Amino acid sequence: MKGISKAEEMVLLAVWRLGDEANGVTIRRQILKSAGKNYTYGTLYGLLRQMDRKGYLRRAKAEPLPKRGGRAKSYFKITPSGTRALKEAIELHQLVWKNIDALSLGKP
Amino acid sequence: MSSARSDRRDPPRWPERIIKGLAWAEDRPSIIENLREEYAYLLLAKGPRTADLWVWSHALRSVGPCLAYRSYWRFVMFVNNLKLVLRGINRHKGYAAINIAGLAVGLASFILISLWIGYETSYDRFHENRAGLYQCVTEQRLPNGERSRFVNTPGALTPFLKAERPEILNATRSVEWMDFLLGTTDKRFIENIRFVDPDFLKMFSVEFTEGCAETALSRPHSIVLTQELAKKHFPEGEAVGRELAFGLDGSLLVTGVIKSFPPNSSLRSLSLVPLAALEDLGWDNDEWQSGNYQTFVHLKEKTDLEAFQAQILGVYERNAPNWESSALTLRPITQIHLHDLDGGGPILYVAVFSGLAILILLLAMVNTTNLATARSFLRAKEIGVRKAAGAFKRQLTRQILMESVLMALFSGCLAVPLASALVPVLNRWTGARIGFAFDVKTALFVAGVVVLTGVASGLYPAFVLSSMNPVRAIKGSVKPGKNSLLLRKILLAFQFSLSIFMIVAMIGVNRQLKYLNAKELGYNRSQIVTMDLDAEISGCYEILQTEMARNPQILSMTRSSSNFERPNTTTGGADVTWEGNASGIEMPRVHLMRADPEFAETFQVEMAEGRFFSNAFPNDLAESAVINETAARTMGLDAPVGKRLSIWDRPFRIIGVIKDFHFYSLREEIQPLIFVHRYAGFQRIFIRIGPRNVPETLEFIRNAIGKVVPGYVPSLRFLDDNLRTIYQSEKRMETAAKYFTLLAILISCVGLLGMTSFSTKQRTREIAIRKVIGASEGRIIVQLLRETLISVAAANIVAYPLAYLALRTWLQSYAYHATLGIGMFVLASLSALALAILSGGGHILKASLANPVDSLHYE
Numbered sequence: 001m002k003g004i005s006k007a008e009e010m011v012l013l014a015v016w017r018l019g020d021e022a023n024g025v026t027i028r029r030q031i032l033k034s035a036g037k038n039y040t041y042g043t044l045y046g047l048l049r050q051m052d053r054k055g056y057l058r059r060a061k062a063e064p065l066p067k068r069g070g071r072a073k074s075y076f077k078i079t080p081s082g083t084r085a086l087k088e089a090i091e092l093h094q095l096v097w098k099n100i101d102a103l104s105l106g107k108p
Numbered sequence: 109m110s111s112a113r114s115d116r117r118d119p120p121r122w123p124e125r126i127i128k129g130l131a132w133a134e135d136r137p138s139i140i141e142n143l144r145e146e147y148a149y150l151l152l153a154k155g156p157r158t159a160d161l162w163v164w165s166h167a168l169r170s171v172g173p174c175l176a177y178r179s180y181w182r183f184v185m186f187v188n189n190l191k192l193v194l195r196g197i198n199r200h201k202g203y204a205a206i207n208i209a210g211l212a213v214g215l216a217s218f219i220l221i222s223l224w225i226g227y228e229t230s231y232d233r234f235h236e237n238r239a240g241l242y243q244c245v246t247e248q249r250l251p252n253g254e255r256s257r258f259v260n261t262p263g264a265l266t267p268f269l270k271a272e273r274p275e276i277l278n279a280t281r282s283v284e285w286m287d288f289l290l291g292t293t294d295k296r297f298i299e300n301i302r303f304v305d306p307d308f309l310k311m312f313s314v315e316f317t318e319g320c321a322e323t324a325l326s327r328p329h330s331i332v333l334t335q336e337l338a339k340k341h342f343p344e345g346e347a348v349g350r351e352l353a354f355g356l357d358g359s360l361l362v363t364g365v366i367k368s369f370p371p372n373s374s375l376r377s378l379s380l381v382p383l384a385a386l387e388d389l390g391w392d393n394d395e396w397q398s399g400n401y402q403t404f405v406h407l408k409e410k411t412d413l414e415a416f417q418a419q420i421l422g423v424y425e426r427n428a429p430n431w432e433s434s435a436l437t438l439r440p441i442t443q444i445h446l447h448d449l450d451g452g453g454p455i456l457y458v459a460v461f462s463g464l465a466i467l468i469l470l471l472a473m474v475n476t477t478n479l480a481t482a483r484s485f486l487r488a489k490e491i492g493v494r495k496a497a498g499a500f501k502r503q504l505t506r507q508i509l510m511e512s513v514l515m516a517l518f519s520g521c522l523a524v525p526l527a528s529a530l531v532p533v534l535n536r537w538t539g540a541r542i543g544f545a546f547d548v549k550t551a552l553f554v555a556g557v558v559v560l561t562g563v564a565s566g567l568y569p570a571f572v573l574s575s576m577n578p579v580r581a582i583k584g585s586v587k588p589g590k591n592s593l594l595l596r597k598i599l600l601a602f603q604f605s606l607s608i609f610m611i612v613a614m615i616g617v618n619r620q621l622k623y624l625n626a627k628e629l630g631y632n633r634s635q636i637v638t639m640d641l642d643a644e645i646s647g648c649y650e651i652l653q654t655e656m657a658r659n660p661q662i663l664s665m666t667r668s669s670s671n672f673e674r675p676n677t678t679t680g681g682a683d684v685t686w687e688g689n690a691s692g693i694e695m696p697r698v699h700l701m702r703a704d705p706e707f708a709e710t711f712q713v714e715m716a717e718g719r720f721f722s723n724a725f726p727n728d729l730a731e732s733a734v735i736n737e738t739a740a741r742t743m744g745l746d747a748p749v750g751k752r753l754s755i756w757d758r759p760f761r762i763i764g765v766i767k768d769f770h771f772y773s774l775r776e777e778i779q780p781l782i783f784v785h786r787y788a789g790f791q792r793i794f795i796r797i798g799p800r801n802v803p804e805t806l807e808f809i810r811n812a813i814g815k816v817v818p819g820y821v822p823s824l825r826f827l828d829d830n831l832r833t834i835y836q837s838e839k840r841m842e843t844a845a846k847y848f849t850l851l852a853i854l855i856s857c858v859g860l861l862g863m864t865s866f867s868t869k870q871r872t873r874e875i876a877i878r879k880v881i882g883a884s885e886g887r888i889i890v891q892l893l894r895e896t897l898i899s900v901a902a903a904n905i906v907a908y909p910l911a912y913l914a915l916r917t918w919l920q921s922y923a924y925h926a927t928l929g930i931g932m933f934v935l936a937s938l939s940a941l942a943l944a945i946l947s948g949g950g951h952i953l954k955a956s957l958a959n960p961v962d963s964l965h966y967e
Contacts, residue, residue: 024142041142042127042170045135046177074138 004056009089010035011047012056015078016086022076048076056082119147120160123167130174189507193514200483206862207479208519210855214472215516215523215561217851219554220534221465223527227542228458231372231445235313237406240277242438244403245449246424249433250696257449260399261436262428266305267394269403273420275411280305281383281393281401282375289642289820290352290379291341296819298640299337302377303386311406312375318348319364328384331360334368337378354381358388371541374444396428404441413438452921457841464848467606469561471852474599475859476565480512481592482866484573491573492581504574512566513559520558537843539836568595597899600863603856604903604940605910610849611936612911616928617842620919623926624835630769631711636827637795637809641667646790648816655812661798661805666706669788670771672827673834677701677788679755684782686743686762687752695742699771699781700755702788708766710796716740718749718764721783729785733760737768739780753782760784773834777923794827853940857947860896864948868892868955875955876963888956893945900944904937911936 004012014030015022028044031037051057062073078086124140131139143163150159197204235241244265248256266281283303290299308314309321316324317335324332331352338347351359360381369376383393393401407416417438424431439447446455484491494504528544535542544550572592645652649667656662669677677700684695705728707713708720716737721728733753740748753760768778797805806824813822832839868875875888883891912928919925 024138025145028142028146040166040170040173041139042131042177043173045131045139046173049132049135049177073141 003092004051004085004089007043007047008051008056009086010037011044012051012078012082012086012089015057015076016083020075020077022078023073027076051082054085055079056085117151117156119144119163123163126167127170127174130171130178132174132177186510189510190514192507193511196511202865203479203483203862204515206858207476207515208522210475210858211472211516211519211561211565212522212526213851214469214855215519215558216526216530217848218465218469218557219523219527220530221461221468222553223531223542223544224534224538224540225458225462225465227372227540228446228454232374232441234370234373235311235441237311237313238440238442240407240409240411241311241441242405242407243441243444244405245437245439246399246431247435247437249435254696256697257437258399259402259449261401261403262396262399262431263391263393263401264396264427265401265403265423265436268423268427269405269420273416275407275416276405277408278307278311278406280308280311280404282308282404283383283386283401284377289644290354291819292350292352295341295821296353297340297821298642298823299379300377301331301379301381302375303381303383305383307406308380308404311404314369314380315367317365317367321364324364325380325382327361327363328382328387329354329358329360330363330382332364332366332380333362334366334378336368338362338365354385354388358385360385372445374441397430399431405438454837457837460841461844464844468848468851468855469557471603471606471855471859473561473565474603475855475862476512476515477568478596478599478859479862479866480508480566480569481572481596482863482870484569485870486866487573488576488581491576492578495576495578496582501574505570508570508573509563509566512569513562516558516562516565520554523558524554537847538840596863597895597902600860600896600899601902601906603859604900604944605907607849607853607856607943608903608907608936608940609911609914610845610852611939612907612932613915614842614845614849615932615935616911616915616919616926617838617845619926619932620922621835621838621842623924624774624838624922625832627770627774627924630767631713633828633831635797635799636710637797637806637824638671638827638830639793639795639813639822639824641790641793644817644820645793645813652812652816655816656795656809659805659808661801662809663796663798664706664710665793665795666704666710667790667793668704668707669700669702669791671792671830672772673830674772679787683756685754686745688745689743691744693742693744695739695780697779698739699779700787701771701781701783702785702790703783707783710794711769712796713769714767716765716767717747718762720764720766721785728763731760732763732784734764734766734783735762736766736778736781738778739782740765742780755782755784755787758786774924775922853943857943860944861947861951864892864896864951867895868951872955872958872963875958876960879960880964885956889952892952892955893948896944896948897941900937900941903940907936908933 010031011027014027014034017034018026018030024041024044027048028039028041031039031044048057052059056079058077058079060075060077062075124143127139127143128136143166147159147163150162232238243259244261246258246261248258250256261281263281266279269276270279281304285301285303288299288301289296290301291297304325306325309325314321319332324330331354333341333347341347341352342350347362347365350362352362354360366380368378386393391400407413420436420438423436424434428434445453446458447453491504524546528546531542531544534540653665656665678697679700684698703721705721705723708715718734720734721732725732733755735743735748735753745751748762748765751762753762766781766783770778771781795809809824810822813820871892875892878888878891879885911933915928919928
């Protein structure tokens with residue numbers, strides 16, 4: 001049972017949310033928007049590569065750009081085991097934070 | 109317009125380069141693409157400044173994570189490779205042992221030689237002022253056009269230079285007196301004293317334990333002792349404030365105690381005395397005539413050395429009337445030890461041994477390369493599978509390189525303790541005093557050498573292995589190609605040619621040393637006891653003579669100005685003239701020796717003509733001269749006896765010609781020699797003793813001297829022992845040559861052992877098939893040995909001319925040397941051949957005796 005780290009969770013969540021649109025730029029922006037973390041590509045690609053190895057993500061190539069020498073853009077897709085890992089992360093999260101509400105954190 | 113132009117703008121190049129350099133190879137294009145996309149967007153939205161700034165900050169912030177990621181994976185791969193290497197070592201223990209042991213021995217000797225070279229080149233570098241310290245060197249032009257360089261300078265030079273030349277910060281004279289009788293009233297020893305100006309202590313780094321450098325030499329009758337000397341003379345304690353008897357009736361006050369000069373110091377003396385004390389002995393320190401002084405100067409910082417040298421070049425011409433053919437030059441004190449004034453010196457040995465160190469390391473590296481290449485064909489399958497699984501060529505190369513670096517590291521771990529254990533042995537051979545302190549500098553040096561060795565020895569196998577065709581490798585049909593077989597043969601031949609070269613060199617050096625120590629010198633050097641002579645004994649020499657005459661075992665006794673180790677007083681040119689010199693010959697260099705009439709008898713030198721000095725002719729002391737045969741020849745005299753001769757305008761008459769004998773080192777030819785009773789002080793007493801009861805005779809001599817000069821403890825030595833010290837550096841060279849030859853042979857043999865083990869294993873089936881068809885064991889042995897034998901034969905062809913040239917060059921530096929015979933070459937080849945057959949033979953024999961049935965079962 002491999003758990004995933006907070007950062008991995010964030011990246012995975014972003015990829016899941018972006019669906020077919022998940023490439024480096026969009027993932028970075030998504031994380032910036034939803035979590036306020038300004039990741040560099042150095043960090044981001046390290047995380048992506050790690051999750052690729054664990055099998056949570058899969059790299060895909062889009063059609064090459066319709067111009068001379070156009071490169072195929074690479075996209076990221078979440079795999080079923082990636083979705084499972086996310087679910088587990090949410091469950092773990094809820095488990096850990098269970099009853100915390102009852103402690104009425106909000107009230108001083 | 110402007111937005112359209114900035115739209116096409118590319119992001120700055122450097123951030124992209126940084127990312128390209130650091131990112132994981134496969135991610136690189138994506139990252140660059142993403143960056144450009146964001147940049148283009150920012151350019152439109154916020155303008156070029158913000159966009160540039162963003163790219164820069166982004167690139168810089170990426171550095172950390174990228175590096176962390178990469179080094180993490182490097183580490184993972186490293187651990188993986190390490191496991192592979194350890195497994196490999198475990199599986200091929202013999203191979204690994206040979207490899208590591210050979211390399212360890214090579215590395216250890218490299219470290220040792222480096223330590224020694226470091227020591228030799230560290231001479232006099234401990235002086236804080238080393239950069240500004242120079243020794244004055246006098247360069248005399250001889251009548252035959254040659255230049256003679258020596259360190260003697262007149263005493264007046266120092267005060268003159270100090271007064272005239274503003275570039276000089278400090279200057280000192282120095283007179284080293286090797287055998288001075290010094291001591292308290294009840295016990296006296298012969299000591300080495302250095303007379304110096306008080307500036308000496310300001311120039312050289314001398315560490316005081318008692319007293320202080322500023323005042324220690326300020327009064328004329330003071331003396332500074334080293335700790336060991338202080339202990340010797342004042343064993344009961346406190347030396348400062350005590351007095352030591354000096355000369356006949358003077359005394360010196362101990363004003364300071366210093367630490368001994370470090371062993372890597374060319375100015376080594378046990379005591380320092382102000383030069384002014386010499387005035388007691390009747391010396392005039394400030395005259396331009398005699399050259400009894402060495403001069404050292406400390407130049408101010410940023411002095412233009414060339415300009416300064418040009419200024420002082422003609423000092424002698426302007427001031428010293430009888431030095432007019434000489435020029436004054438300088439040499440840095442850090443060169444004193446390494447460079448002899450005639451161009452030789454330890455620097456030659458440093459060069460030779462640097463070469464040796466590199467060669468030995470090379471030998472060991474060749475072993476590793478050879479074994480690894482041979483082994484590579486055994487692991488072709490492994491490489492094939494790796495390749496098929498998608499390993500890049502670069503990754504394979506790196507892995508194999510790492511393997512050899514790791515091997516080198518293991519060897520290094522063995523080599524360092526080995527070297528440190530051998531340091532005392534090294535010190536004994538070389539006479540150096542090296543301490544093996546494993547400090548940061550040494551550690552870095554050793555680590556650097558180890559890694560370099562690993563990389564260099566792994567390059568070729570890495571190249572061969574990584575470029576293997578995977579399909580053929582897996583099928584098992586990869587055979588060593590022609591190139592790698594050829595390379596293997598060449599490397600083997602290289603190893604053996606080096607071994608043969610060293611064997612020849614060793615024999616040559618050994619022969620020369622034997623020759624030097626056994627050559628007929630023209631006098632009988634055995635059974636002569638010698639001791640130093642100084643003022644006190646000189647005063648009672650006649651009493652000593654009668655004392656000695658009582659023992660029939662003391663055959664003859666003489667005094668001489670020569671110690672038979674170093675050159676004598678010399679002169680030449682216009683200072684020597686003679687009757688009958690019609691053609692106006694000038695003698696470039698003449699040695700002057702002073703000796704008692706008993707000299708010829710003590711040394712058993714024969715006369716060619718006339719007679720030697722004799723007590724029957726009292727006038728001999730004042731006006732007679734004896735010349736040697738070489739002098740007679742140089743002077744062009746057919747009948748020299750009776751001819752008049754004048755030296756420094758003083759007339760003598762030649763009374764005899766003595767047969768040529770070697771009066772110092774055999775490195776130089778016998779030179780003209782004139783015996784006269786002038787110009788040189790007696791230095792030594794030589795006593796010829798009878799062959800019986802030698803210990804009793806020596807005891808008798810000691811007692812006799814003690815009786816004549818109470819409290820005097822003479823150090824008696826045999827002349828032939830003393831003569832041997834002249835060739836100490838040759839002796840050291842011989843010892844070193846012996847051990848390094850052994851080492852080279854050992855490494856080569858170990859390599860050959862490994863090689864034959866692999867090549868026979870590879871040919872197991874071939875051998876079996878040959879046997880099945882009907883080949884005899886003998887034929888197979890010959891077949892297998894052939895490769896080795898051809899290499900050894902080729903090695904001979906390479907080694908002979910090189911060894912011959914090297915030895916001849918070395919021998920030619922001696923005026924008298926042993927001859928090079930063909931025998932030593934044959935001996936070297938035969939021993940190399942025998943060693944090759946011995947080290948390869950075991951495996952070959954085993955392979956040829958193996959039962960072909962077993963061999964063909966293989967797989």
